[in-house]
Amino acid sequence: MSQPIASSTTASPFQGAIGVFDSGVGGLSVLRAIRAALPHEHLVYVADSGHAPYGDQSEAHITQRTLTVGNWLAEQGVKGITIACNTATVVAAKTLREQTHLPVVAIEPAIKPAVALTRSGVVGVLATRQTVQSAAVAKLVELYGADKRILLQGCPGLVEQVERADLHSAETESLVRQFITPLLEQGADTLVLGCTHYPFLRDTIQRVAGEVVTLLDPAEAVARELVRRLTDNGSLTTQTELGSVRFFTSGDMAQVQHAVTHLWGDSAQVEPLASNR
Structure with missing residues (x-):
């Protein structure tokens, strides 16, 4: 240490x-x-x-x-x-x-502002597996999501795509679609970009999610x-x-x-x- x-x-x-x-x-x-x-x-x-x-x-x-x-x-x-x-x-x-x-x-993931913005009452959080499994995120959900549905989605593989600067390939879009589609099917109208790599995939995420879905980046x-x-x-x-x-x-x-x-x-x-x- x-x-x-x-x-x-x-x-x-x-x-x-x-x-x-x-x-x-x-x-x-x-x-x-x-x-x-x-x-x-x-x-x-x-x-x-x-x-x-x-x-x-x-x-x-x-x-x-x-x-x-x-x-x-x-x-x-x-x-x-x-x-x-x-x-x-x-x-x-x-x-x-x-x-x-x-x-x-x-x-930290922008769960508080997402809860304030959602119209459907369903917020999706895109993050790494460690982030979505953490006690800190559980506390954010408890503090701000009492009357909302907060869907936590781990996204293994997306960080590696950004590390390779592979932002627009079919493989990257396929991964994004795999992670986002279940959230959209459950009514999410607001997606939190809960990893600092993900804003570099913003165009792809927005295209897959649709223009009516709000993306939040806390940078x-x-x-x-x-x-x-x-x-x-x-x-x-x-x-x-x-x-x-x-x-x-x-x-x-x-x-x-x-x-x-x-x-x-x-x-x-x-x-x-x-x-x-």
């Missing part, structure tokens, strides 16, 4: 940057929202693709990876950490918060919460030039570079995470 996390007190490579991480490239959907909300901040993104997908791992492994990546970001001198992974949030966000003095902002809400937290503690940057964005991965460099280039842009250059991470 990783040692407790402490804020860096010496000059570090990314002093004052914001750290963002996910099990892979899906968290780029959250990074994009953060970039739009805080264009002058320096950002450091970690795709822990060497240990993905988190949704198929044990809780102990997910916690260990969350603390390992959190440790690394803290050692680099970041001023805050964003968990851009629903699975890591529901399994390990509490532990990470207990082990660092840094502000930790985490994403912008995460960015707003990050702005609030950094404003409250007075740590927003005062610089006026555009901030930098650095990308790191624990996974296969060529595969992650291909995916990041496709999902973020040609200017993105992926660097290897330290081998002991």
